[in-house]
Amino acid sequence: MSTDSLVEEALAGSPQALARLISLVEDGDPEGQAVLRALHPRAGRADLIGVTGPPGVGKSTLVDAWTASLRRGGKTVGIVAVDPSSPFTGGALLGDRIRMQDHSTDPGVFIRSMATRGHLGGLAPATADVAKVLDAAGYDVIFIETVGTGQAEVDVVGAGDTVVIVLVPGLGDAVQAMKAGIMEIGEAFVVNKADHGDADRTVAEITMLLQLNPDRGDWRPPVVKTVATSARGTDDALAAIEAHRRFLVANGLLERRRRDRRRAEILRVVESKARDRALDLIRRGGRLDELAERVYRGELDPSTAADELLTESAQSPQSAQSPPSDANRQS
Incomplete structure (x- = not known):
């Protein structure tokens, strides 16, 4: 099938054609550049949300809960989940389709796992291009979930309109995040697994650290407690993300960022x-x-x-x- 036909079918809603287009782009195929050229005029409408944080904090579970909430509101969702690479195949080791089975048959949700392929920045090299393909295909909200590599995840700031930092209580993540420079890129903070450990103390630590870095203009990053496995607080966290978008639009910052x-x-x-x-x-x-x-x-x-x-x-x-x-x- 020609690239033009694939583009036409993907824009008409075919997930199979969309998956094929993404493969061309991700693999660096010459036809992938033709795909990006064809789709570029249609991109730029979706809300891009970067989600990052240390391993095991529940990023995928949060994205799953947010996706369910957005779907109830009638919005379509694209998910780009960047996983560690297999040293043998170069493919993604963790399958987010396994972790997000509830949405696997939903035509309004498209999930793509990508491999870092040795890239040190937490994002696979083609992540931005894959997000652009999903954007052009008409998805309203696109989550970019990065591999939990810690200090190397700072480059997610260049991929999203809003960057969400996910931490958990009791592991000293707030201090580690400050050392890694992650605190400086977050526009919303989520303390997940708030039913374990001292979540209030972690919230207080993050709030204090944010106050030590006041150079953020008029936006004050909210800190929200969640228990993603039971969807407790997840709507509040999603509301914080949406509030940041409204702030960007109201102050002309969204266009500047893009x-x-x-x-x-x-x-x-x-x-x-x-x-x-x-x-x-x-x-x-x-x-x-x-x-x-x-x-x-x-x-x-x-x-x-x-x-x-x-x-x-x-x-x-x-x-x-x-x-x-x-x-x-x-x-």
């Missing part, structure tokens, strides 16, 4: 394409093995060798050739 995201997206693509082109020129130039040997013998340091390769690749006639435009490809 413009910043597009700017970062352009830079990410430039970085990726420039790296690929430079490495291709370097490999074809045949100098890499020679310089590696000189570095091994101590005649050069790695930085100087890299500078030589970059200088040579920049001076190569092939580096000045721009790739054919889409119009040229079609002519």
Whole structure:
């Protein structure tokens, strides 16, 4: 089936076609770029919510409860769950379809597990693109749940309109989160499993830590207690997320945040394409093995060798050739 046909079927509501489009995008397939180009004008309408926190705090259970609440309100939901990678297959080890079985047959919910594939930032490299596909497909709310890697999760701030930090009582998570820099990116805080340990103390700790970082403008991040397994407090937490969106809209910050995201997206693509082109020129130039040997013998340091390769690749006639435009490809 052609890419155009897949796009048409996905926009008409086919989950199978949507899954195939996401696979093309996630795998870095050349057709995936065509998919993103076709869908880009339709994206930018969904609420993007990043959910992060240490392992075992109940992020998936919370997202499950929020999804149920949103569906009762008539909204459609996309879930991008970023899981650790299998060292053998590169695929996701944890299956969020297993953890969210209640929604597996709901046509208004689409769940996609993605692998980090060794990426250190908590988000899989194609996460933003997958969220864009779901956005263009018409889902009202998209949750981006990151792998619980702790200190590396700060990059979720660039993926969502609202970032939710999930913690639990009794494990010193608040202090650890402060050390990791996570406290600075949260726009709403959830203390889950509030029926265990001293939840009130954890709320007080988070509130105190937030007061030590007052440079947040007029928004004061709420701290909400929940017991996600019984959906206790989960609607209050969802209300806090929705309040943050209203705040962004009222102050013109949502558009600014999304413009910043597009700017970062352009830079990410430039970085990726420039790296690929430079490495291709370097490999074809045949100098890499020679310089590696000189570095091994101590005649050069790695930085100087890299500078030589970059200088040579920049001076190569092939580096000045721009790739054919889409119009040229079609002519």
